[in-house]
Amino acid sequence: xxxxxxxxxxxxxxxxxxxxxxxxxxxxPAGVALLDPRRLLRNWRTLTLVMVxxxxxxLGYLWTATKVYRSDSLIELSVRRxxxxxxxxxxxxxxxSQSTEVFNTRLERFRSRTMFCxxxxxxxxxxxxxxxxxxxxxxxxxxxxxxxxxxLQDARLRRLERSIDVVLIRRSRLIRVACxxxxxxxxxxxxNAFAEAVEVSVFDENRKISDAAVVWLEAQADxxxxxxxxxxxxxxxxxxxxxxxxxxxxxxxxxxxxxGFNRELVRVEGxxxxxxxxxxxxxxxxxxxxxxxxxxxxxxxIAEISAALEQWRLATVERASLLATxxxxxxxxxxxxxxxxxxxxxxxxxxxxxxxTAHADHELLVEQTQTxxxxxxAQAERAVGLEKEIVERKTRLAMLERTRDAADQSxxxxxxxxxxxxxxxxxxxxxxxxxxxxxxxxxxxxPQPLRVLAVALLLGLVSGIGLIVVCDRLQDRVSTPEDxxxxxxxxxxxxxxxxxxxxxxxxxxxxxxxxAEVVEAFAGLGAVLDSPRHKARNQVxxxxxxxxxxxxxxxxxNLAGTLARRDRRVLLVDFDLRRPQLAGIFPPxxxxxxxxxxxxxxxxxxxxxxxxxxxxPNLEVIASRPARGLSPVQVMGTPAVGALLAxxxxxxxxxxxxxxxxxxxxxxxxxxxxxxLTLVMVRSDVSRKRLIRHTLxxxxxxxxxxxxxxxxxxxxxxxxxxxxxxxxxxxxxYESYGEVGNRGQAAG
Numbered sequence: 001x002x003x004x005x006x007x008x009x010x011x012x013x014x015x016x017x018x019x020x021x022x023x024x025x026x027x028x029p030a031g032v033a034l035l036d037p038r039r040l041l042r043n044w045r046t047l048t049l050v051m052v053x054x055x056x057x058x059l060g061y062l063w064t065a066t067k068v069y070r071s072d073s074l075i076e077l078s079v080r081r082x083x084x085x086x087x088x089x090x091x092x093x094x095x096x097s098q099s100t101e102v103f104n105t106r107l108e109r110f111r112s113r114t115m116f117c118x119x120x121x122x123x124x125x126x127x128x129x130x131x132x133x134x135x136x137x138x139x140x141x142x143x144x145x146x147x148x149x150x151x152l153q154d155a156r157l158r159r160l161e162r163s164i165d166v167v168l169i170r171r172s173r174l175i176r177v178a179c180x181x182x183x184x185x186x187x188x189x190x191x192n193a194f195a196e197a198v199e200v201s202v203f204d205e206n207r208k209i210s211d212a213a214v215v216w217l218e219a220q221a222d223x224x225x226x227x228x229x230x231x232x233x234x235x236x237x238x239x240x241x242x243x244x245x246x247x248x249x250x251x252x253x254x255x256x257x258x259x260g261f262n263r264e265l266v267r268v269e270g271x272x273x274x275x276x277x278x279x280x281x282x283x284x285x286x287x288x289x290x291x292x293x294x295x296x297x298x299x300x301x302i303a304e305i306s307a308a309l310e311q312w313r314l315a316t317v318e319r320a321s322l323l324a325t326x327x328x329x330x331x332x333x334x335x336x337x338x339x340x341x342x343x344x345x346x347x348x349x350x351x352x353x354x355x356x357t358a359h360a361d362h363e364l365l366v367e368q369t370q371t372x373x374x375x376x377x378a379q380a381e382r383a384v385g386l387e388k389e390i391v392e393r394k395t396r397l398a399m400l401e402r403t404r405d406a407a408d409q410s411x412x413x414x415x416x417x418x419x420x421x422x423x424x425x426x427x428x429x430x431x432x433x434x435x436x437x438x439x440x441x442x443x444x445x446x447p448q449p450l451r452v453l454a455v456a457l458l459l460g461l462v463s464g465i466g467l468i469v470v471c472d473r474l475q476d477r478v479s480t481p482e483d484x485x486x487x488x489x490x491x492x493x494x495x496x497x498x499x500x501x502x503x504x505x506x507x508x509x510x511x512x513x514x515x516a517e518v519v520e521a522f523a524g525l526g527a528v529l530d531s532p533r534h535k536a537r538n539q540v541x542x543x544x545x546x547x548x549x550x551x552x553x554x555x556x557x558n559l560a561g562t563l564a565r566r567d568r569r570v571l572l573v574d575f576d577l578r579r580p581q582l583a584g585i586f587p588p589x590x591x592x593x594x595x596x597x598x599x600x601x602x603x604x605x606x607x608x609x610x611x612x613x614x615x616x617p618n619l620e621v622i623a624s625r626p627a628r629g630l631s632p633v634q635v636m637g638t639p640a641v642g643a644l645l646a647x648x649x650x651x652x653x654x655x656x657x658x659x660x661x662x663x664x665x666x667x668x669x670x671x672x673x674x675x676x677l678t679l680v681m682v683r684s685d686v687s688r689k690r691l692i693r694h695t696l697x698x699x700x701x702x703x704x705x706x707x708x709x710x711x712x713x714x715x716x717x718x719x720x721x722x723x724x725x726x727x728x729x730x731x732x733x734y735e736s737y738g739e740v741g742n743r744g745q746a747a748g
Contacts, residue, residue, distance in 0.1 A: 043468045043471070043472070046464060046467060046468055046471070047461070047464035047465065047468060048464075049464075050460050050463050050464035050467060051457065051460035051461060051464055052460075053460065054456040054457065054459055054460030054463070055453065055456055055457065055460065057456065058452050058453050058455075058456030061447065061452060062447055062449055062452055065446075065447045066182050067182065067444035067446070067447075068180050068181065068182060068444055068445055068446035068447075069180070069181060069182070069183070069184035069187050069441040069443075069444050069445065070178055070179070070180045070187065070441060070445040071178070071179050071184070071187040071188040071190075071191045071438040071439065071440070071441050072176055072177065072178045072191065072436075072438060073176075073177045073191045073192060073194075073195045073434065073436055073437050073438040074174050074175070074176060074177075074434070074435040074436040075174065075175040075176075075177060075195055075198060075199070075432055075433070075434055075435065076173055076174055076175075076432070076433050076434075076435045077103060077106060077168075077173050077174070077175055077431065077432055078173065078431040078432070103168055103173070104168070107166065107168050107175065110166050110175070110198055111166050113157070113161075115194070115197060115198060115201065116157055116160055116161050116164070116194070117157065118197040118200075118201060119160065119164075119190070119193045119194040119196075119197040119198075120156060120157060120160055120193075121197075122193040122196055122197050123160075123189060123190055123193040126189055126193075127186060127189055127190075129156075130156070130186055130189075130190065131156045131159040131160045131163065131186075131190075132152070132155075132156055133155045133156070133159060160190065163179050163180055163181055163187075163190065164177065164178070164179045164190065164191070164194055165177075165178045165179075165180075166194075174435065177191055177194055177195050177198075177438075178191065179191040179194070179438070180445065180446070184440050184441045184442070185440050187438075187440075187441065188438045188439055188440045188441070191438035192437055192438050195434050195437070195438070196434070198432055199432050199433060199434055202431055202432040203432075206431065213417070214418060217414050217417050217418045218418060220414050221411065221414045221415060221418065224407060224410050224411040224414055225411055227407045227410075227411075228404070228407040228408055228411050231400065231403045231404040231407045232404055234400055234403075235397075235400040235401060235403075235404055238396065238397060238400055239397070242393045242396075242397075244390060244393050244394060244397070247386055247389060247390050247393070248390060250386055251383060251386040251387060251390065254379055254382050254383045254386060255383060257379050258376060258379045258380060258383065261372055261375055261376040261379060262376065264372055265369065265372040265373065265376060268365060268368045268369050268372060269369055271365050272362065272365035272366055272368075272369055275358065275361050275362040275365055276362060278299065278358055278362075279355075279358050279359065279362055281299060282299065282351075282354060282355050282358055283355075299354070304350045305347060305350045305351055305354065308343060308346045308347035308350050309347050311343045311346070312340065312343040312344050312346075312347055315336060315339045315340045315343050316340055318336055319333060319336035319337065319340060322336060476688050476689050476690060477685050477686065477687065477688060477689070478682055478683075478684065478685070478686075478687045478688070478689055478692065479684060479685060480684070480711075480714070481494060481682075481709070481711045483689065489696065489707055489708065489709060490708055490709070491708070491709045491710070491711055492525055492528050492529075492679070492708045492709065492710060493521055493522070493524055493525035493528065493710050493711070494521065494711045494714055495518060495521045495522070495551070495555070495710065495711065495712045495713065495714065496517040496518060496521055496713075496714055496715070496716050497684070497713050497714060497715040497716070498516075498517075498518050498713075503554070503584075503585075504584065504585045506518070506554050507553065507554045507557035507558065507585045508557060508558075508561065508585065508586075508615065508616075509522075509558060509561075510522050510523075510557075510558045510561035510562045510565065511561040511564075511565070511613070511615050511616035511619070512615065517716075518558065519558075519562075522555075522558040522559055522561075522562045523562055525559060525562065525710065526559070526562040526563055526566065529541070529563075529677070530566075534677070537676040537677050537706055538654065538676060538677055539649060539653070539654055539655060539676050540645060540648075540649060540654075540655045540657065540674060540675045540676045540677070541559065541654065541655070541656050541657065541675065541676065541677045541678075541679060542657045542659055542668070542671055542672060542674075542675035542677070542678045542679065543555055543556040543559070543656065543657065543658055543659065543679045543681065543710075544659045544660075544661070544662050544668045544678060544679070544680055544681065544695070545661045545662070545680065545681040545687075545695075546661060546662060546680070546681075546687065546688070546691035546692050546694065546695040547661050547687070547688070547691055548579070548661055549683070549686060550661070550681040550682065550683040550686060550687055550712065551681055551683050551712040551713060552576075552658060552659070552661070552681045553576070553581040553582065553585070553658050554712075555679070555681055555710055555712060556572060556582075556656050556657070556658035557572065557582070557585055557586075557658075559656055559679075560572040560613075560619055560654070560656040561613075561616050561619060563653075563654045563656070564613075564616050564617065564618040564619035565616070565618075567618060568618060568653040568654055569618055569620075569651070569652045569653045569654075570618060570619050570620070570652060570653065570654045570655075570656065571610065571620050571621075571622065571648050571651075571652040571654070571655045571656070572586075572613070572619060572620070572621045572622070572656050572658070573595070573621075573622045573644075573645075573648070573655065573656070573657045573658065574595060574621070574622060574623050574624045574658050575595070575624070575657050575658060575659045575660070575667065575671060576624070576658055576659060576660045576667075577595070577596045577624055577632035577635065577636070577660065577667070578632055578660055578665065579660070580594070580595075580623065580624040580625055580626070581658070582621055582623045582624070582658060583623040583624070583625055586611075586613045586614065586621045586623065587614070588611055588621070588623050589611055592611065592623070593608070593609070594623065594624045594625035594626075594627060595609065595622055595623065595624035596624050596625075596626075596627050596630050596632060596635050597627050597630065599635045599638060599640045599641065599644070600627075600630050600634070600635055600638075602638065602639070602640045603640070606622075606643075606644050606647050606648070609622045610622055611623075620652075632660075632665075632667065636667050636670045636671075637670070641670065641671070641674075642674060645657075645671075645674040646674075657671060657675065659671050662695045662698060662699070666698075668699075669698065669699075669702045672699060672702060672704040673702075673703070673704070675706075676706060677706050677708065678699060678704055678706060678707045678708070679708055679709070679710050680692070680695055680696065680699075680707060680708070680709050680710070681709075681710055681712055682709055682710070682711050682712065683712045683713045684711065684712065684713050684714045684715065685713075686713070
């Protein structure tokens with residue numbers, strides 16, 4: 001079988017797909033699931049324990065927590081007293097009292113310390129020493145009994161303030177007073193005591209305000225009466241001194257004169273415009289005897305100019321007729337030329353006279369227009385002055401009248417308020433009243449079991465998932481094949497855990513036993529290699545690992561034994577030149593020369609290096625042993641390595657190469673181009689994820705694409721891998737299968 005080159009292997013990878021492993025050094029390859037949900041679900045025990053702890057903590061809290069009862073009462077708040085009289089409100093009433101700020105101001109006054117002191121005093125009438133703090137929370141003994149009493153009262157007051165909540169209900173005039181306490185009776189009593197204290201406080205405040213308002217309003221009424229009399233005197237004096245009617249008559253006369261001037265100005269401006277248009281037409285006239293009949297007819301004295309042009313034209317015609325028979329120097333022609341010049345001069349003089357007359361008329365009209373405008377401006381200025389004086393006097397008069405009206409209205413409003421204040425002192429017109437009194441609650445409001453349990457479940461779930469994710473990120477060891485999923489790199493076999501301390505017994509299990517889980521696992525690996533997909537690439541198999549103790553030597557021996565038991569010639573080569581192990585598993589004959597010594601001499605024949613494996617027909621071994629003075633680096637770089645594998649490829653059906661770990665040395669990169677298939681060993685709970693990724697990454701960089709994984713030492717009996725649980729039942733009955741097989745062999 002011809003060995004393919006490295007370029008051929010790169011061009012025709014064993015497994016379908018694109019690049020099988022990418023990414024930078026030390027980073028996971030593209031497509032590798034860092035947080036596989038299936039892997040996280042395997043830690044359901046951790047999640048269950050965390051949630052059970054959270055629920056137990058919540059139940060403990062519910063069992064030990066003090067039950068708190070809540071009692072509510074409603075207070076209706078009005079921003080002004082109800083109307084007592086039907087008269088219109090006085091102007092001194094604060095119209096902004098309907099705003100939200102008034103409600104908030106009242107609410108803050110209810111929350112003041114003074115109000116709580118009043119509520120505590122009312123509560124002491126029915127519940128003495130209520131809200132007394134425990135003895136352990138009292139202050140240290142004061143120097144005097146009075147100071148100690150003050151401190152105790154202050155502590156009770158603070159506890160009452162923390163227990164009572166006063167809230168203004170939105171979009172309403174209701175205030176909710178709520179009290180929370182471990183004693184339901186005390187909660188209702190404190191709530192009612194506070195509401196009654198608020199009502200009584202506002203009622204007393206209204207009565208005091210009413211009594212004080214009567215005295216103040218009477219004084220204001222006397223002062224307002226004097227202001228009203230003074231305003232009326234000033235208004236009368238102003239009307240006598242300022243004759244507004246006379247000024248308005250003068251303004252009417254001036255306005256009539258302005259109308260006359262305006263009409264005359266419009267007429268003169270119209271004539272001036274006509275003269276201006278006539279001048280424009282005259283300036284545009286051109287004296288042409290041939291076009292004498294085309295002169296505008298609306299121009300004055302145009303007939304004189306037309307007659308002069310007609311004579312000019314006739315003289316020109318007469319000269320033209322004479323030129324038909326006479327020369328230009330003939331006396332008659334010269335006489336005609338003089339006549340033409342005279343008639344042309346007459347026409348020009350007539351046009352000049354017309355222009356002079358038109359300019360004189362236009363200047364006269366312009367002068368008349370300017371004169372009328374000056375007169376009109378003078379009348380307008382006089383009218384403005386009169387209007388200004390009238391407006392000033394009327395404004396002053398209106399101000400005096402408003403002052404008089406305001407004084408009168410204020411005086412009448414004060415009289416009305418005096419009557420209202422006197423009546424309000426005897427009526428129950430408080431701005432606060434209790435709408436609903438507090439009742440003794442029957443059910444506690446704290447703690448809430450459903451809410452506490454829901455929060456505990458949520459926190460337990462989040463904490464459990466977070467703990468699982470953190471542990472998974474910190475855990476770098478591989479547990480199942482799903483922990484390292486690389487696209488295009490399949491897991492060809494899963495080797496179960498064998499409970500044995502004898503390394504040689506495990507390595508030769510396929511040559512000694514028939515009914516064991518490890519034998520079945522390597523039989524399955526051999527079947528996969530013989531499948532149509534891998535058959536063309538299974539002659540030279542390189543077994544590598546990322547670190548020692550991952551089971552590459554055991555796998556190499558068992559794979560070689562499995563293939564040999566299928567009646568094929570198999571060669572097992574120990575290329576782990578630094579730590580050879582095959583010599584301890586398959587002892588070589590006495591005087592055997594190790595592989596490193598043979599390769600150092602570049603032998604031409606490799607037949608002497610091979611010796612048969614004991615107990616396994618069709619299997620031959622090339623072992624290695626340490627040699628002094630020889631470096632594996634020098635040997636691995638020689639052509640003898642390629643010659644050995646080429647010789648083995650021609651002579652044997654299968655060649656299994658046990659190489660050194662790639663994570664430590666780079667011997668694998670020298671051997672991989674000569675192999676048809678490279679098996680990377682991964683040992684459960686031993687192999688490191690980063691080292692495995694590093695190994696695959698280095699193989700890819702070296703151009704090795706025919707890579708597969710063998711998962712080793714997986715303990716299925718723990719039943720922690722759901723996809724392999726059915727295999728555990730089959731594993732328990734190996735002994736019975738072995739007995740049946742042995743009886744069949746004995747019968748044969």
